[in-house]
């Protein structure tokens with residue numbers, strides 16, 4: 219079998235092997251019943267691990283291209299046509315139709331976490347949601363009534379791809395309050411910031427292009443960049459945000475297409491990039507001519523301390539594409555966010571959006587337009603800021619009192635998360651399942667690193683769970699943590715099965 223492996227490719231080797239064999243089967247080169255080489259032999263021939271070949275064979279089996287039988291090895295399955303002739307229609311092997319690389323996106327861990335968040339009996343620290351009970355439903359009711367009488371059916375029709383004009387103007391004003399000077403014409407309304415990330419990846423990235431991301435970074439962005447088959451260049455971040463000295467050294471060697479950063483109340487670490495580093499980062503972007511994607515959904519959620527201007531407010535040269543969203547302060551379910559930047563960039567992003575979903579929800583934009591203008595917005599911000607500060611303090615106290623020695627965290631000045639580090643003798647692989655048994659969920663830190671995660675971390679959200687659940691939830695999580703610690707004679711437990719998460 220002629221199988222060529224490209225070790226530089228972003229496509230994992232097992233997928234390269236499975237697609238090469240798939241080609242050979244579909245072209246008829248390998249006939250029905252043909253016995254594929256034993257995994258060990260093929261692995262030796264290709265110079266890869268046996269587990270890589272095993273994964274490739276699994277992939278082919280999932281696509282119904284091969285059959286595997288104990289003792290008889292793996293052989294090419296009968297062709298769909300053969301079965302059809304005898305009257306049975308074989309199930310369509312959908313995995314075969316999914317383009318190469320796309321399967322990498324599937325992360326069962328995150329899927330399990332979302333399933334867990336649905337359960338009523340679980341204290342959910344894993345998601346990044348606002349408190350449901352603080353959403354201003356009365357204001358929504360009043361605004362919908364108002365809109366029905368004034369805007370009428372127009373709020374339920376199509377709207378421009380760039381966004382409803384008056385709403386874009388309101389966003390311009392909202393950004394002015396953050397120090398960002400962008401006119402309505404430089405704004406594109408998006409279906410959440412997540413779409414802004416996806417649009418940026420579609421417009422700017424080709425497979426193999428490099429993107430700078432903080433370590434740790436927002437896992438939703440890491441997924442988007444991976445899906446675009448980009449190379450992720452991690453730059454460590456500390457309490458003052460991205461280490462721009464490391465970025466400088468990196469830019470001297472590499473030419474990334476984008477620098478992705480979350481300077482304010484970073485997800486997951488909660489860090490705020492210092493003003494000095496913000497200036498340094500922009501200086502580097504200008505010197506090396508790299509656009510900056512600034513993700514800023516938490517700007518308004520500061521509970522103490524002085525605001526630091528967004529990068530977009532410090533950038534007179536139009537290098538920054540600014541993303542923000544209403545998902546953290548108001549309604550994640552409306553799926554309304556926005557981006558703003560230099561016109562040529564926004565134009566391309568709008569064209570990509572048009573192909574994707576024509577425009578974001580018209581009704582959602584009219585609704586938010588009314589909500590963000592005037593007193594309602596300020597009142598709501600005051601409510602959530604004071605309540606989230608209270609919950610943040612409740613979680614800080616609970617951690618201080620319940621966490622065993624060796625667990626560390628930073629009390630965030632704003633945003634949604636505590637980023638905790640736990641000792642190495644805690645078995646990460648056991649912790650998530652033990653926490654689920656304790657009816658508590660968190661986001662494992664691994665998901666937030668582009669490469670090998672350096673140490674044991676977890677992210678805890680404090681805004682979504684009801685305040686009275688925070689303390690007992692943290693206590694149960696710490697029980698799970700203690701139960702996951704490796705015993706001094708750790709070997710005795712080796713081989714113990716990891717309990718299922720859900």
Ligand SMILES: Cc1ncc(COP(=O)(O)O)c(C=O)c1O
Pocket residue numbers: 346409410411412413436438480485513514515542543544545550554555
């Ligand atoms: C940093 C960051 N960017 C983007 C998003 C996506 O938010 P949206 O609901 O606006 O798509 C989130 C949500 O968790 C986030 O934390």
